[in-house]
Amino acid sequence: MSAAAQRVTSALRNTLTPTAKRLADALPRHVVDDIFGQALKRQQGVSMKYMLEFGAHPIEKQLILSAQFLHQELPVRLAHRVAELENLPFGLSTKRHVLKVRDWYVESFRDLREFPTVRDHSGEEQFTKLLRHIYTRHKNVVPVMALGVADLKRELRAKGGLSEFPEIHSFLDGFYMSRIGIRILIGQHIALHDPPQEDHIGLICAKCSPMQVAEDAIADARSVCLRQYGTAPEVDMYGDSNTAFPYVPSHLHHMMFELVKNSLRAVNDRFEDADNEPPPVRVVVAKGQQDVTIKVSDEGGGIPRSGMPRIWTYLYSTAESPIDDLELEVEGGGDGPAALAGYGYGLPVSRLYARYFGGDLQVISMEGYGTDAYLHLNRVGDSAEPLR
Numbered sequence: 001m002s003a004a005a006q007r008v009t010s011a012l013r014n015t016l017t018p019t020a021k022r023l024a025d026a027l028p029r030h031v032v033d034d035i036f037g038q039a040l041k042r043q044q045g046v047s048m049k050y051m052l053e054f055g056a057h058p059i060e061k062q063l064i065l066s067a068q069f070l071h072q073e074l075p076v077r078l079a080h081r082v083a084e085l086e087n088l089p090f091g092l093s094t095k096r097h098v099l100k101v102r103d104w105y106v107e108s109f110r111d112l113r114e115f116p117t118v119r120d121h122s123g124e125e126q127f128t129k130l131l132r133h134i135y136t137r138h139k140n141v142v143p144v145m146a147l148g149v150a151d152l153k154r155e156l157r158a159k160g161g162l163s164e165f166p167e168i169h170s171f172l173d174g175f176y177m178s179r180i181g182i183r184i185l186i187g188q189h190i191a192l193h194d195p196p197q198e199d200h201i202g203l204i205c206a207k208c209s210p211m212q213v214a215e216d217a218i219a220d221a222r223s224v225c226l227r228q229y230g231t232a233p234e235v236d237m238y239g240d241s242n243t244a245f246p247y248v249p250s251h252l253h254h255m256m257f258e259l260v261k262n263s264l265r266a267v268n269d270r271f272e273d274a275d276n277e278p279p280p281v282r283v284v285v286a287k288g289q290q291d292v293t294i295k296v297s298d299e300g301g302g303i304p305r306s307g308m309p310r311i312w313t314y315l316y317s318t319a320e321s322p323i324d325d326l327e328l329e330v331e332g333g334g335d336g337p338a339a340l341a342g343y344g345y346g347l348p349v350s351r352l353y354a355r356y357f358g359g360d361l362q363v364i365s366m367e368g369y370g371t372d373a374y375l376h377l378n379r380v381g382d383s384a385e386p387l388r
């Protein structure tokens with residue numbers, strides 16, 4: 001890390017508010033009781049189909065109903081996460097960054113619980129204001145959690161202990177999945193207030209074009225690659241440009257961006273010193289009855305079979321870890337990592353996005369040749385949210 005970066009990081013350490021390790025020491029008794037009470041309630045799942053039907057005509061009455069639902073549901077979901085964050089294995093719960101995340105959840109929980117029942121238009125507007133605030137507050141949860149996990153990993157490694165943590169991995173899967181759900185619920189409500197966009201119902205585009213979204217994501221991934229390597233392999237697209245289905249374009253963009261970044265990096269690394277042009281990455285979009293499937297294929301040399309399970313774990317990356325840069329990025333209020341690779345979050349988080357609406361992500365590799373990633377997206381959109 002550069003001297004300047006070190007200065008900023010240590011300045012940052014000092015500005016982070018010290019936070020009590022146990023909830024009971026940080027909060028009044030009645031709040032702790034309320035959190036654990038809400039954490040015992042069941043979370044109510046919502047499907048894309050429901051969101052589409054519900055938001056089709058966002059008249060005032062529906063906005064009020066939506067606000068009332070969120071006013072009940074969000075504290076339950078937040079409380080589940082707070083309770084979980086309080087009891088993580090290997091002492092992860094007491095890591096500085098994890099406590100920070102927990103405190104954001106607690107703050108949002110309290111804001112919501114203290115908010116009066118939404119009964120009319122003006123209550124709904126105030127409530128939406130609060131939702132916007134919460135949405136922004138939680139913006140950096142993924143990278144800040146990553147810093148907490150990275151801390152733990154370093155600590156356990158130094159002690160010569162574990163380097164694989166299935167419990168933590170499964171916690172993070174559930175935690176990030178829940179975050180996707182919370183953000184889509186909030187984002188959907190907020191978006192219903194925005195000026196109507198053609199074919200959009202909130203965040204969902206009823207006629208999302210996978211070719212178009214893929215094209216944008218490819219352009220973004222190639223520009224990151226160009227910045228980092230000074231060159232970027234070509235990406236060829238195959239498929240029917242008329243294909244359209246209801247989906248959340250920002251989710252699809254995220255997944256495609258991650259997959260294409262991975263392929264570009266692999267191809268670049270493999271053909272860096274070659275005389276001829278690197279082989280293009282191929283993106284194929286197919287529409288079936290049940291799924292829209294997108295394949296991202298590269299000739300980047302593949303992944304050894306023994307390494308396959310690890311690609312789905314958090315913080316596994318074969319790239320040099322820019323975790324110190326991440327610290328700066330996060331605290332500087334940036335929107336997230338801009339490097340081509342290195343956090344190890346690309347694949348596991350993309351798979352969560354795919355699964356959230358009933359799809360999936362698979363990666364198949366031929367070591368010595370290349371990798372194919374298959375992104376399956378459920379066309380029907382009636383699968384229930386995966387909650388736990």
Ligand SMILES: Nc1ncnc2c1ncn2[C@@H]1O[C@H](COP(=O)(O)OP(=O)(O)OP(=O)(O)O)[C@@H](O)[C@H]1O
Pocket residue numbers: 258262263266298300301302303311316317318319339340341342343344345346347348370371
């Ligand atoms: N197309 C691919 N070809 C070869 N290896 C790959 C490919 N995709 C993923 N990998 C391997 O899987 C690892 C994990 O990928 P993942 O996208 O989760 O993290 P990352 O790319 O290292 O970092 P980031 O979080 O920035 O995406 C990579 O570091 C790389 O070793």
Ligand SMILES: [Mg+2]
Pocket residue numbers: 258261262340341342345346347
């Ligand atoms: Mg990646």
